[in-house]
Structure formats: C-alpha cells, structure tokens
Amino acid sequence: MATGITWYEVLGVLPTASAAEVKDAYDAKAALLAPRMLAGAPSIVVNAASRAQQILDAAWWALGDATRRLAYDDAIGIMHAGEGLDRRDSDPSEPGWGTSQADVVYGAGGAALMGGLMALGDFLGPHAAEPHHFTVPDIRGLFFRECTLIVGRMGFHLSVVRLTEHPMPVEGLVVGQSPAPAGKAHRDSPLTIQVWHPPHTSP
Numbered sequence: 129m130a131t132g133i134t135w136y137e138v139l140g141v142l143p144t145a146s147a148a149e150v151k152d153a154y155d156a157k158a159a160l161l162a163p164r165m166l167a168g169a170p171s172i173v174v175n176a177a178s179r180a181q182q183i184l185d186a187a188w189w190a191l192g193d194a195t196r197r198l199a200y201d202d203a204i205g206i207m208h209a210g211e212g213l214d215r216r217d218s219d220p221s222e223p224g225w226g227t228s229q230a231d232v233v234y235g236a237g238g239a240a241l242m243g244g245l246m247a248l249g250d251f252l253g254p255h256a257a258e259p260h261h262f263t264v265p266d267i268r269g270l271f272f273r274e275c276t277l278i279v280g281r282m283g284f285h286l287s288v289v290r291l292t293e294h295p296m297p298v299e300g301l302v303v304g305q306s307p308a309p310a311g312k313a314h315r316d317s318p319l320t321i322q323v324w325h326p327p328h329t330s331p
Contacts (some may be wrong), residue, residue, distance in 0.1 A: 133191045133277060138189050138270075138274055140153055154187065157184055158181065172302050175268075176302065177269070180269040185295055225274070261313070264319075268309070284318070286319055287321070290323050290325070291323065291324045292327050295327060303322050306320045307319070
C-alpha cells in the first residue's frame with residue numbers, strides 16, 4: 129500500500145471513509161469534469177478530462193461496491209476490525225498478480241488504466257540499489273493533489289504552470305507534463321506540469 133497510489137488517494141478519502149463519504153468524494157470530483165465546466169476548453173484539457181473520468185470511474189468501481197471494496201482492501205493490505213495480523217504476500221504492482229486478480233480489484237477497464245499508475249510501484253518500492261534512470265509516468269488526468277503525492281514519492285522537483293487566468297476556487301486538473309510520459313528521467317529531476325481550472329465566469 130505504501131507503493132504506488134491507491135484508489136482512496138485518487139478520490140481523496142481515507143480507507144476508513146464511509147460509503148457515503150466515498151460517494152460524495154466521487155461526485156465532487158466528477159462534477160469538476162462536467163460538460164459545463166469544460167465548455168470552450170482546449171483539446172489538451174478535454175483529453176485529460178476524459179482520462180480523469182476513466183480514473184474516477186475505475187476508483188468508484190473498486191470502492192463503490194461493498195464486496196469489491198473488501199477485496200480491494202485485502203489486496204492492498206488494509207486491515208479491518210477482527211482480522212489477524214497476516215497480510216497477503218504481494219500487491220497489484222508486484223510479480224505474481226495475474227489479469228484475473230487485477231480484474232477483481234480494479235475491474236476489466238480499471239485494470240488496464242491502473243496499470244500505468246501501478247507501474248509506479250516498481251519504482252517506489254524498495255530496491256537494493258537506486259536506479260539511475262526510470263520511465264516517466266503519465267500523470268495527465270490526475271487532479272493536482274494526487275499528482276503531488278506521486279511527484280513527492282518519486283523525488284521530482286515540481287514546477288507548476290497554471291493555465292487559467294481567472295480560475296474557479298476548485299482543485300486543478302493536470303493536463304500536460306514535461307518531460308513527456310515514457311521519457312527517461314532520474315530522481316531529483318525537474319518535472320513541469322500544466323494545471324487547468326474551470327474559469328471563473330461572471331454571473
């Protein structure tokens with residue numbers, strides 16, 4: 129659970145959140161991606177918003193159903209009242225996890241989508257020696273808070289470019305990045321992200 133990013137972090141809730149709190153968090157973030165919020169936005173924003181909605185939907189698929197949420201919690205090692213101290217031996221970013229197991233935790237669509245994010249686990253997990261270079265993850269479509277979690281864990285030096293001149297006071301969406309996804313970088317590299325907010329409009 130310490131590696132990569134969890135669906136709880138995607139929604140901005142704690143693992144102890146109630147079902148109602150999970151739903152409220154999903155609805156609040158999805159509302160920022162509504163067509164009225166994206167009216168007139170450039171294609172880079174529309175594309176990132178589409179990916180963001182897929183990420184949110186995958187998080188809701190995993191956490192919005194009580195049975196799937198329990199399976200997910202078990203997969204990432206979250207304990208519940210009355211459980212013992214045993215943990216499972218691996219997590220979804222580790223070897224030994226097959227497609228069928230990932231589907232249980234993430235759903236068929238979510239498994240493919242989360243693959244890119246869970247690849248971070250390979251970098252963020254313990255290593256005998258730190259790698260000199262690694263593949264830059266695709267963080268477009270994440271909201272700003274989740275992006276900073278990843279950037280902080282990976283050790284990037286973050287630089288933020290805000291694209292909206294008069295933004296609404298809501299969480300921004302990461303719509304662009306440099307270096308580009310799949311490029312090579314090393315720990316302590318600079319990472320510049322472009323963050324878009326829905327523009328504030330006069331009544």
